[in-house]
Amino acid sequence: MKADPRGVLTGTHYLDGDFACGEGAMAAGCRFVAGYPITPSTEVVERIARRFPMMGGTFIQMEDELASMAAVVGASWSGTKCMTVTSGPGFSLMMENIGLAAMMETPCVVVNVQRAGPSTGLPTMVGQADMMQARWGSHGDYELIAVCPRSPQEAFDLTIHAFNLSERYRVPVLVMMDECVGHMTEKVVIPPAGEIEVVPRRLTQRPPAEFLPYQTNGSLVPEFARAGDGFRFHTTGLTHDERGYPVMTAECQAKSVRRLMDKIRLNVGEIARVEEEDTDGADVVVVSYGITSRVARMGVALARERGVKVGTLRLVVVWPFPEARIRELAARVKAFVVPEINFGQIVLEVERCAAGKAAAVCVPHAGGGVHDPEAICQAILGAAR
């Protein structure tokens, strides 16, 4: 369906990534946000708090990030699209209820504007070191989706995409921004509502007597019933059967958790999204995401001046990881160079998928700033040799 015009601020704007992310959420139909202040993400909820009362939305500042995430999971069961926003320390506190959202199959969006860690780290300065936490941060096995915007325009576009994916697959979707993108101000074009495609909550059409909350009828994603419509359903964070009732057996665990994994793993082709330039005939491919993909451009240009055939692959959707594409490229390139603002997280995935057929070179940065393009260039030159 098309976006609800009340949430869409159509026009050409000059916005930072945080504001653009908030606009994306409102355009996507988000009408409930719970948050707790934390630099460098707070501007997202400040924007929303100012605009929500005029569009039927409710923002509440909760007492902590545990509460914010729990409130978002609860609100989603009302049928209202919802989101929370945070940075590293708050992201850590949200983990348990991100797992609850995964287990209950609750559509929701979590924005993490990454700063440098560990712990309190550099609260106002950039980091990209929560990428593995995004993947595995909550206990137990589950799959979710994470997107990684590189500009304020993409903060807008990918936040809408995140909502759409969360509705389609009934998973929490993470918007893994970074402080640079969050605080960078650029042109953002917001199209008319009629040109924004949004996925509505897909409510079951079955009568309550014929409805089971986790029956999938051959698909991988169950139909949704919201609280208050007479279904009188039950859901739990315990391992549960199609009725949503707890079943404490290894068999039920195998069946239900496998489906949680499969609904993402078997749809990687649909969900994964990369952007490539000049990878045909390249000897070296630079794999990057977020702000680092912009810095890497300069490093790539410098390496090209020195005669290296180098292409780029940008991860737009980071999780699930585009394994198949990295494997294909590994068969014909010498090496991948992976600059990221951490000491090697996504490079491990690249290395795994390359499986020894191509080298995977880490270009680390501790955080608090971005790479020197010359360092990326040197890594490319080294890898090409």
Next chain:
Amino acid sequence: MSALTDDTTAREHPIAPFIRMERMPHIWCPTCGIGTVLKCFASALADTGVDLDKVSVVSGIGCTGRVAGYMRLDGFHSTHGRAIPFATGLKLGRPELLVTVFSGDGDLVGIGGNHFIHAARRNMDLLVILVNNFIYGMTGGQNAPTTPLTAHSSTMPFGNFERPFSLPHLAASCGASYVARWTCLQVRQLTWAFAEAIGRKGFRFIEVIAPCATLYARLNKLGSGLDLMRFYHDNVEIRNGADTREVDIGYQERIVCGKFRDEERPTYLEMMHEHYRKTLGDRYVPMPPEGGLIRGED
């Protein structure tokens, strides 16, 4: 399946329509008080005639946390300590719902204590039923923030030396609009309290003292669940309107019960609507009572 779950029993038991009978027998121990509390709540729902389609129950983790799974209502078994914020989101996402939090003392005021005080401060529109058995039951009898001084628990094997919360006082001082305490013995008063609180607004808090024979009574050599009920019979002091500063519970001392507060105070949603109407005027678009779901034609 036991005879308890056959159709005759389901038809004959007055609260069977409120229970997921296919899930019986439940996991609670013999003489546990939680079933009694559930029964009183179901009776109150029946008595008030509220639209059951609009009633949600949210629980955390623990023995009482299982209530959400046994009642035939929209039921959410959330994470440990987070029933109140989960319920807050559900209520704000669809304001017409009657959202009830049903959980234990460890869940709501131990791990979840921060959420409890803030929801009371906001006078959030929630009915909070807290079953207090003075101990962590499901994990095996550990000390709770409600364990009376000197009582034994598995993590205070020489007796508890931490001062417990007095929950009615905590709720009242934080701003709850309705505060009551009863034990599992006063089933009529408890049912009336539930019915009354269903008809009130804002943060309504009802503490129910419940026997835990398996752990609290055993670790303290207090006998059976029946003996605990006898203790309530002999030691409950009903003092409606009592000052909540004077209702703390000592080990095997008198238990003051009653309705301690019943005040009409603006709720979170009322405060929000009124404030936005005043400051934003016609520009204010409140979330509709049926929620923020945006329906579209594909």
